[in-house]
Amino acid sequence: GAGVSQSPSNKVTEKGKDVELRCDPISGHTALYWYRQSLGQGLEFLIYFQGNSAPDKSGLPSDRFSAERTGGSVSTLTIQRTQQEDSAVYLCASSFGDFTNIQYFGAGTRLSVL
Amino acid sequence: GENVEQHPSTLSVQEGDSAVIKCTYSDSASNYFPWYKQELGKRPQLIIDIRSNVGEKKDQRIAVTLNKTAKHFSLHITETQPEDSAVYFCAATGYQKVTFGIGTKLQVIP
Numbered sequence: 001g002a003g004v005s006q007s008p009s010n011k012v013t014e015k016g017k018d019v020e021l022r023c024d025p026i027s028g029h030t031a032l033y034w035y036r037q038s039l040g041q042g043l044e045f046l047i048y049f050q051g052n053s054a055p056d057k058s059g060l061p062s063d064r065f066s067a068e069r070t071g072g073s074v075s076t077l078t079i080q081r082t083q084q085e086d087s088a089v090y091l092c093a094s095s096f097g098d099f100t101n102i103q104y105f106g107a108g109t110r111l112s113v114l
Numbered sequence: 115g116e117n118v119e120q121h122p123s124t125l126s127v128q129e130g131d132s133a134v135i136k137c138t139y140s141d142s143a144s145n146y147f148p149w150y151k152q153e154l155g156k157r158p159q160l161i162i163d164i165r166s167n168v169g170e171k172k173d174q175r176i177a178v179t180l181n182k183t184a185k186h187f188s189l190h191i192t193e194t195q196p197e198d199s200a201v202y203f204c205a206a207t208g209y210q211k212v213t214f215g216i217g218t219k220l221q222v223i224p
Contacts (some may be wrong), residue, residue: 033212042214043214091158100165102148107156
């Protein structure tokens with residue numbers, strides 16, 4: 001695939017349920033980023049992976065959020081015990097190198113918590 | 115932490131006029147400043163970027179200027195076209211962190 005792929009594109013869940021969001025970065029990109037975009041808002045940085053290094057988790061909004069990246073490629077963002085305020089579009093991006101390189105974004109997962 | 119302020123939040127211009135969007139940042143260690151364009155319902159895409167060792171960069175109708183002393187950078191779009199209508203985000207990047215502005219919704223009126 002040529003670009004960053006995210007799945008599912010849409011996810012509707014009930015309050016209190018856990019959800020997993022998946023991101024397939026561009027092949028060869030060492031860095032992977034997760035962002036949250038609430039309706040009409042900017043991009044909120046959540047977490048960053050660089051290769052196989054331990055991620056910087058400082059941007060995660062609560063301990064209900066976690067993320068992992070297996071084999072330095074695919075990443076999953078997990079939200080436990082979802083709340084209505086978690087409703088947003090979750091965007092993944094990848095890049096060569098680090099933050100000072102162009103980030104290529106996926107189409108996002110629109111999460112709706114009822 | 116870094117704080118990025120972006121203004122205006124909305125901007126309407128007539129087709130053919132210029133548009134300017136301004137951002138300020140707080141962390142003097144930030145050294146990379148990309149601009150992203152997000153059309154309605156689509157993913158953000160980089161349109162231009164500038165690094166801290168450069169004061170200005172131009173790509174056809176788009177230019178970005180950076181004033182490190184004042185900690186502000188601006189996006190300039192000349193000869194605007196209807197397809198320029200979108201939300202534009204600035205960002206300031208430092209060591210292992212990126213902070214985005216709130217976004218500017220640009221509307222180009224034909």
